[in-house]
Structure formats: structure tokens, C-alpha cells
Amino acid sequence: MSDETLIPAAAPAAAAAPATQDLVARAAALDAADGLAKLKERFVLPDGVVYLDGNSLGALPAGVTDRLADVASREWGELLIRSWDESEWWTAPERIGDRIAPLVGAAPGQVVVGDSTSVNLFKALVGAARLALPGRTKLLVDATTFPTDGYIAASAARMTGLTVIPVDPGLAAEAIDGDTAVVLLNHVDYRSGRLHDLPALTAAARAAGAITVWDLCHSAGALPVGLDAHGVDLAVGCTYKYLNGGPGSPAYLYVAARHQAGFDSPLPGWNSHAEPFAMTPDYRPADDARRGRVGTPDILSMLALESALDAWDGVSVESVRAKSLALTDFFLECVAAYVPLGKVETVTPAGHAERGSQVSLRTENAREVMGELISRGVIGDFRAPDVLRFGFTPLYVGFADAERAARTLGHIFG
């Protein structure tokens, strides 16, 4: 990852860094002025823990446990099979998709929920290959991507006759050419936290006649995405990070309205049929986003996710983004103040335009350091070989959390 911005954790000015009590007071003032601070009440968090791993598993929204009990005991236990209609189970994939749509800048009718991110990526990539211009041969894939994207891309390429070309996402615009069929990119890199330029890269792909597939796992719910505004073709994402849907909650697939009639899924399960209950031997796909559905939707997980999305009521992604940047700025400032010079390197870009909602710090013995942090009540995670990741979910993380996390890290190195 040669393009990472490495910032010394403690710049020379760190010698004049404010004392702990000043940062604690600053954090308190920032929390007091934070218009989103009260949203933390919408979550259940363990006492005494600073949770900075919402970029891996979002926290439990307050209404989910009761909703699950109702789904199990009443909708399943009492209504039984009737709930497919009466409890509106059948339409959950597109209904919940429409709840996610505004968070990723999509008009209604383009997002369906279901399956894992990997499975949706396979649908999207094969679908993209089939939408691509004739004669195009290349599938460009972010070389720094989360592994599953690369593995699934290799399978999709193998099964559609394309050739995978790994690219540095920072140089992807130059790599897109007249042979490029499909471009798969991550909006935010899972390891470094780098935010890639979705508008510019999408525009470059469109100018070259290539189809774009964006992986939004690390951006959706943390920052504006603007799928419609920027002309993205297809996108996938998970719902268990910044959308707080629960462990392994169903992922989603976005197919731009203009492509739905031509979207040719490699997984044409009966749920994607125009008339699924006609149960005809001939396949005729639905003419809308339902074309991205496959098998029977996983209702318990899906309705837990639907309940989890209530945490977004009245919340704009723009306000979340503003707080996210303030949080990560403040965390970096605290790290510079508390952590001895040279102990950590900041992997996450300093520029706001290139930063997602996480801060990644490279250090020796990162696995052990994260274990020690967790034992002291600060939960982030470790990514091989040497990265500490700290995710900032503005819905439930505050500035005092950021200060405590950095101070605890400083103590470990102190």
C-alpha cells in the first residue's frame, strides 16, 4: 500500500501538546455541543466500554431485542405461515432496501436486501459483465480490496470470460481503457480507512464505457455515497457495520433503474421471478429491483435489520459525516498528544476527502496491543499484519470515547 499517507503519530509540536485535563475538557465541550449525542440512547452498550469496532460489528440498537421476540413468538409462533402475507414478510427485501436507499443516495426501487455481501458481489459482477459492451475483456479490481472481493471477482471473471486486472485504486482512473468491461472498487478501504473518489472514478469509468460496481461495506452509514447522483451502475454492501443490523445481517444489492431491465442475474432464484407463486417451469424475471432477489429471505435477521434502521429516523448522513470527521480529527490529535513518538504510524489519510470513518494505526505487535486495549475496555480490532483499527460510529461514539481510547493507547506504550 505504497500510497498511504504516513503521519508521525506525534508531530514535533506534540511536545507542546495539551495536558490530559485539557483534552478531557475539550472532549466534554465537544460532546456537549454535539447535536447527535442524544442518539446514543438509541443503542444498548455495555457499561464502561468504549466501542470503536462498529466498522466490523455495529452495536445493538435498542429496539431489536423486543422486535425479535415479537417476530419469533407472535409472527412465527402464532401466525405461522400466514405471516408471509399478514406480517409482510414476503416484501421485506425491497421494503428494507428502500429504507437503506436514502442512506446511499438512491431513489426508491433500486436496492434489495438479502444474502451475504459475497453473494451479492457475485450477482453484481456477473450482471455487470453481461451489461458490458461487446468485446470488452477486462475486469479491473482494487488490488488492496477486502479479500472476498478479489476471490469472488476471480470466480465471476472465470465464469464470464473476463480477465481480472488488479489496480491500485489511486491509479484506477488511468487504468480504465477501451478494453475495460467492469470496474470493481471499494468506497473505503477496509484496512487503511482510505476513502476513494467515487464521483471521479465512476465518471472515468463511464467515459470509457465501463460498468462500475462499488463495494460500500465501509462507507454506507458513515458518509454520503450518492449512488444516483454520480451515476453508479451497481453496488453492494453489508448492513452489520455502520448500519448496525447485527452479526452477519443480510447484505444489499443496488441495481440502477436504467439497468434493471437488462440485469441478468447468475442466481435467478424463484424470488426473482415476475410471478413467484405461479411456480412455472419457465423463468421470467421481475422487471424491477426484485430481480436481485434469489431464495426465501432470512426473516429473523432481516426484520432485526429493519428494526435496527429505526436508529436513523430523522438523522441525515451529512450530519453523521460531519461528526465522523470531527471525531477522527480529535482522535488523531489525542493520539499525537498521548502516544510516545514513533510508536504508531497513522495509515489513514490526513485529508478529509480521503478519509473514511475509521483510523488505522500501524504498530509493532499490533495483535497484542489490541488485546491489551480490549482488556482495558477499549474495543477496536486488529488486521494482519500490523494494523490497529478504530471505527467511529457517530450514532453512538462521542468525543470522550475518542479521548479515552487514545489515552489508554498512550498508557500501553507509556
Place this chain on the structure above:
Amino acid sequence: MSDETLIPAAAPAAAAAPATQDLVARAAALDAADGLAKLKERFVLPDGVVYLDGNSLGALPAGVTDRLADVASREWGELLIRSWDESEWWTAPERIGDRIAPLVGAAPGQVVVGDSTSVNLFKALVGAARLALPGRTKLLVDATTFPTDGYIAASAARMTGLTVIPVDPGLAAEAIDGDTAVVLLNHVDYRSGRLHDLPALTAAARAAGAITVWDLCHSAGALPVGLDAHGVDLAVGCTYKYLNGGPGSPAYLYVAARHQAGFDSPLPGWNSHAEPFAMTPDYRPADDARRGRVGTPDILSMLALESALDAWDGVSVESVRAKSLALTDFFLECVAAYVPLGKVETVTPAGHAERGSQVSLRTENAREVMGELISRGVIGDFRAPDVLRFGFTPLYVGFADAERAARTLGHIFG
């Protein structure tokens, strides 16, 4: 479906059918003698309802609601990300697979849970095509199959170069030849309830050098399957019918141990990697059943399923099968006694060797008749164009239920 056995609902002897009170007494005696009757306590069922739709959505096992509350509030809410290890979330797909394995006659280490049946079928069919002998061109598919199997088979064939050949499952053994790469069959037909001869058809396929893929959705948990004993190559099934896992609960994939090293999944997500957390760009599949995993497992649904499987503690599939046949025999007897001659035709075969755990009756206005039955507290379902389906789940359905269902049907026609 030319091979259906059509039995007159009321045979000539029906004129001498026992009176209602005799059948009620017979049912009571059968229930009193039923060694499995007490298993009904392991389920939560609404009062006053006869539930004969467990072949579509199994009833709620008693422990599931509490287990879901614990998973959400403690494992997710309190332990958060740590639960992937501490609560053993990560290993759930193969652990729960090993709970299902004995119910389908598989030794441990060959079944993994996750994804929908449709997605697993795609993995199985593409994997089977890649395991097939070189030069084989045909994918034989049960022509009467549940639609998704046919749709997914067409996609798998298209992406692997095979040609789909629809076959009457009753004649499949004759259709398998030296060009046959893969044979996809249903163990029990979803509409007619016909049980196909898995041992003989598998043997025929093996003799011809073809790979078998069995869909167990309508047999697993209702009757012995014997995957290992009969040398099946690959199989898939859902868990929300006779396994009572909940609406849309995760499906499973069986890959016989002898094929695992050669199983080449079209969905090589990071969960199928030999070292998923190494997060390397190069794909190296696990050397066991985990090869069938794809993305992050859907934990809420998966652990609900795990709890649901507690209903099977100490229960043999053989005892369930014996009761199932007794139930469907008795139901058919009651239908013959209660339903006026000529109102319904029995689609389900009379012979035990050809009968699954459901009874399908063909009638005019089947949709309206089923609506009327449901309004009177007897829940079965309707399958287009003219079939009433009654599923018998021996874990919670008794003989009095069967008698009441048939008597209610008789009243509707009376």
C-alpha cells in the same frame, strides 16, 4: 405429472365408513399409544389450530425465543465483536451442519449451514459440473421440480457449458447415459408429495459415472435419507420445513468427504478460505466442508436454527418416519370417510415407498377451499393450480389433528 397415482377420495367401501365418533376414538387411541406424542411440548403452537403446513414453515420450537433474546442482548449487545470467538459464532456453520448431519445420514464434517437453498444449489451444481467426467455434456433435471431448482440449474448449465435435459423423475434412471455429467433430483416432490427412489437413482447415476445432486427440502427431518450409505455426491436442503429453523432460516450444503478436495465452488468467499483472517489476496480453499461457506454467516438466524434443532434430542428419524406414515395413512382414511365422493383426488402415492410426509389433494377451487379451511383453524396450503397440501410433522402433529382436518374438509364439501 402423468405418473401420479390418483386414488378416489372415497372408495366404494366408503359407504360403510366408520362414523365420526369411531374415527375420533381411533385418533385418541392412536395418540395415546404414540411414543412421540410428548414431543409436542417442545413446540409453541397456537391454541385451537391444527397446523399442517410444517412442510412450508415449521412451527416454533419452545426454546427459540429465549435463545434469540440471549443472542441479541448478551452475545451481540454486551460481548459485541468478541462473540465471534467467545460465543463461537465463527464456527456455527459447520457446528450446526454437524447437528443436521445425522438427520440426513451423513457422518460429521460434510454439511455446512448458510445461504439460501437456491444459492447452495448453485454451488452444488457448478461444483458438480466441475467434478464431472471430461466430455460429459448433460445436466439432467427433474422436470417436476420446485421452480427454483430448474431456474438455478439453467444458470449453472449456462455458466459451465452443460445442457439441461428435463426428465420425468420416475424415468430418470433410464435417461442417465454416458453423456450425463450431473443429475439433479428432488427426494420428495413439493407438489405431489411423491418420494423418489434415492438409493436406486443414485446407484444408476454412479453406474453411469454421473454426479448426483439431491434436493432434500421436503424429506430432511421427515424420513431417513442415508446420504453416506447410498453414495450421494452432493445435496442441499432448507431448514425451515421439517427442521423448524424459522422463516427463511439458513440452508445447508452436503459435499461428500471424497469430493471435498476437488470441490471447486463458484462462490469462493473469504469464509471458505483455509486461513480467512490472513486476508491474503490469493485464494486457497479450506480442505474440508468449510469450502462450502461463502460470506459472513447470518448469526441471528443461524443460532435460532441451532436452538430449534434441540427438538430432535433423543429422537430418531426412523421413529418419525413410522409415525409420519401412520399419520398420512390415517388422514387418507379419514378423508375417504368424511369427504363426499368425487370432491377430491389424492395426488400423493398410496404406496409407502413412494410417499413423503405430506398429502396433496386435488380439487376444484383449491385456493378458496384452503382459505375456508384456514378460517376454520386447519392450516395447510395451496399450490397452483389446484392442489391442497397437508404436511404432517410427527414432532408436533397428532392423530386427532389429522381426524379434525379431514372432518373439517368434509364439512366444507358437505
